[in-house]
Amino acid sequence: MVSRDFSNVFLLKTRMIESTSERDYLASLDPQAVTAVYNQYFPQILRYVHYRLGDEKLAEDITSEVFLTLLKAIRARRGPEKNLRGWLIGTARHMITDHVRRKYRHPVEAIEESLKFDGQSPSEEVERRDSHSSLRKALAELTEEQQHVLALRFGQGCSLEETATLMKKKVNAVKALQFRALNALQRKIGEEK
Amino acid sequence: MNQPMYDALETCLQGLEHGESLETLLARYPDLAEELRPLLQTAVYARTAHTDRLPVGALTRSRGRGLALAADLRRKPVSRFLRGHFRRSFLTAVSVIIILVMSGNGLLLASAHSLPGDPLYPLKRSVETTQLNWSVDPAQKSALQSVFSQRRVDEAKTLITIHRVESVEFNGVLTDQSNGQWVVSGIPVVVDPQTQVENGIGVGDEIQVSGSTNQDGEVNAVHLAPAQGPHEDDGQTRPQSTWTRSPGGSSDDGERRPTSTASAGFTPNPSQSEYEGGTQSSQFTPTPAGTRSSDRSGPTPHETDESGGGDH
Numbered sequence: 001m002v003s004r005d006f007s008n009v010f011l012l013k014t015r016m017i018e019s020t021s022e023r024d025y026l027a028s029l030d031p032q033a034v035t036a037v038y039n040q041y042f043p044q045i046l047r048y049v050h051y052r053l054g055d056e057k058l059a060e061d062i063t064s065e066v067f068l069t070l071l072k073a074i075r076a077r078r079g080p081e082k083n084l085r086g087w088l089i090g091t092a093r094h095m096i097t098d099h100v101r102r103k104y105r106h107p108v109e110a111i112e113e114s115l116k117f118d119g120q121s122p123s124e125e126v127e128r129r130d131s132h133s134s135l136r137k138a139l140a141e142l143t144e145e146q147q148h149v150l151a152l153r154f155g156q157g158c159s160l161e162e163t164a165t166l167m168k169k170k171v172n173a174v175k176a177l178q179f180r181a182l183n184a185l186q187r188k189i190g191e192e193k
Numbered sequence: 194m195n196q197p198m199y200d201a202l203e204t205c206l207q208g209l210e211h212g213e214s215l216e217t218l219l220a221r222y223p224d225l226a227e228e229l230r231p232l233l234q235t236a237v238y239a240r241t242a243h244t245d246r247l248p249v250g251a252l253t254r255s256r257g258r259g260l261a262l263a264a265d266l267r268r269k270p271v272s273r274f275l276r277g278h279f280r281r282s283f284l285t286a287v288s289v290i291i292i293l294v295m296s297g298n299g300l301l302l303a304s305a306h307s308l309p310g311d312p313l314y315p316l317k318r319s320v321e322t323t324q325l326n327w328s329v330d331p332a333q334k335s336a337l338q339s340v341f342s343q344r345r346v347d348e349a350k351t352l353i354t355i356h357r358v359e360s361v362e363f364n365g366v367l368t369d370q371s372n373g374q375w376v377v378s379g380i381p382v383v384v385d386p387q388t389q390v391e392n393g394i395g396v397g398d399e400i401q402v403s404g405s406t407n408q409d410g411e412v413n414a415v416h417l418a419p420a421q422g423p424h425e426d427d428g429q430t431r432p433q434s435t436w437t438r439s440p441g442g443s444s445d446d447g448e449r450r451p452t453s454t455a456s457a458g459f460t461p462n463p464s465q466s467e468y469e470g471g472t473q474s475s476q477f478t479p480t481p482a483g484t485r486s487s488d489r490s491g492p493t494p495h496e497t498d499e500s501g502g503g504d505h
Contacts, residue, residue: 029263038256043247056248064255068262075266135242153206154240160203175199179232182202186235 026074037084038067044156045088051155052096052147054136062099066092086166089156093148138188146181153178201225205233308348310359346378352406353380361412362403364420370396377402381411391418 026033045066050059069091073079080087139147145167152158152166164174205218215233219226301320304313321341328334345363352359365378375382382402384390394400399420404412 029267031260031263034259034263035256038252038259042252042255046247046251047244050244051242054242060248060251060255063251064258067255067259071259071262071266132241135238139239139242150239154236155243157210157243160207172196172199175203176195178206179195179199179202182232182235182239185239186231189235189238 026079027077029071029075034071037070041085041088042067044085045092048089048151048155049092049096051151052093053099054132054139058099062092062095066095083165089152089166097144134189138185138191141188142181142184145177146184149174149177150181150185198225198228201229202232205229206236209233209236308352308357308359309361310357346380349380349406349412353410353412356408356410358406358408360403360405362401364399364401367394367396367398367400375414375417377412382417383407383411383413384417385413388414389416391416393419 026037042063046059046063049062049066050056053059053062066088070079070088139150142150149163149167152163153160158166160171160174164171167174167177169177201222205222208218209215215230215237218233219229222229300313300316304316304320307313307317321337321344325334325337325341328337342364345361346365349361349363352361363378363380365380367375367377368379369376373384375384377400380402382404388404394417401416401418401420402412402414403416404414407413
């Protein structure tokens with residue numbers, strides 16, 4: 001009971017990370033603090049990585065690595081000063097970039113997944129997969145910054161202001177960037193078809 | 194440049210987020226609708242890449258790894274001093290100090306075995322001078338001077354052994370004073386007509402020898418004087434040049450020319466001007482080998498110095 005109360009208090013505090021240095025709470029690497037951070041942020045970061053890469057297993061691996069990096073950084077007192085979410089997304093972004101770079105250097109042939117119908121007819125599933133695949137290809141052809149802004153807006157559901165904060169840009173710059181990103185994506189999708 | 198378009202797009206995106214229909218939104222911007230429509234359709238399409246579905250057990254697996262790592266990190270305490278903002282700068286400073294100390298020590302060690310003429314020999318002498326300057330106790334200072342004095346003798350012996358020609362200066366006991374061949378602390382010293390020999394030197398005296406080693410395993414003496422006790426020099430070897438009158442012994446022009454015997458590694462020092470042009474060395478009339486300076490005719494060094502002192 002006490003543990004749950006503590007966890008709840010901690011969760012409340014983690015929601016105030018934009019105004020309070022969460023590093024102090026995490027510095028001890030207390031199991032409850034670590035658990036609370038995972039519960040709070042793991043799904044968000046996983047969705048961001050998944051949006052960027054479109055691979056469930058890979059997204060889980062990279063997200064997991066992001067959190068291990070966080071714990072090591074906190075121990076070494078090099079962790080986030082204020083914005084834990086921003087730090088996690090930034091670290092995930094770097095790891096994705098590294099992964100893409102490695103992938104280009106050492107390309108591997110993806111093994112085609114077996115079809116899972118999830119209540120849909122086979123033709124619907126095939127159509128869905130084709131559509132998903134062309135969207136993925138088109139997204140992958142955008143610049144890294146364009147992919148990032150779309151992942152924040154549509155993958156994370158961040159507001160314009162949140163996106164500007166996370167990208168360390170001005171609001172108008174983000175507006176222009178998302179306009180260019182959607183324009184480019186529309187063009188790429190057209191080329192795919 | 195396209196700010197109205199950017200603003201309209203953002204407003205429409207927010208509208209889509211809140212469930213408004215595409216047509217409703219486009220109706221607000223009739224002038225931009227044609228350009229906005231494909232962008233908003235693309236935005237709707239781009240949203241489909243988002244998933245709310247998490248892989249089963251992903252959070253549990255990852256959290257388990259995190260908790261294990263946290264427990265491991267907790268068991269390895271980080272030194273309070275070596276963490277935080279001080280860590281990086283501290284490590285940098287330590288690295289620099291280690292490099293400096295190691296390179297400094299390496300140089301000192303190397304210089305300890307250097308001989309006159311070696312590049313590191315001035316460093317060796319500087320270290321000795323520093324040691325002397327820092328020693329406050331007179332007994333300790335005297336002991337150091339004895340040690341350094343013996344070093345000069347050893348250096349000369351080493352140079353003779355390896356048949357290397359270098360300028361040397363050392364104090365030693367005169368044990369043999371045969372014609373033209375003296376022996377000082379076991380080192381054969383050649384005394385020729387060019388050698389300046391001060392008064393009052395006899396067998397058993399401690400004398401100061403300035404000269405240069407030769408290929409025959411001897412020291413060609415340039416100047417011999419009663420020892421003043423181990424001198425405190427400034428780390429630089431005294432120059433081996435001395436002043437003699439111009440050939441023919443004419444002193445009419447009062448001109449003095451250096452007879453260069455200096456070798457590599459020896460640098461004249463302004464602070465030693467007294468030694469160079471002072472009362473000890475300088476002008477004397479060369480005498481046959483083996484003739485004591487006391488037997489010499491001609492002006493005394495002091496007299497000569499006065500007569501030609503203005504040339505310095």
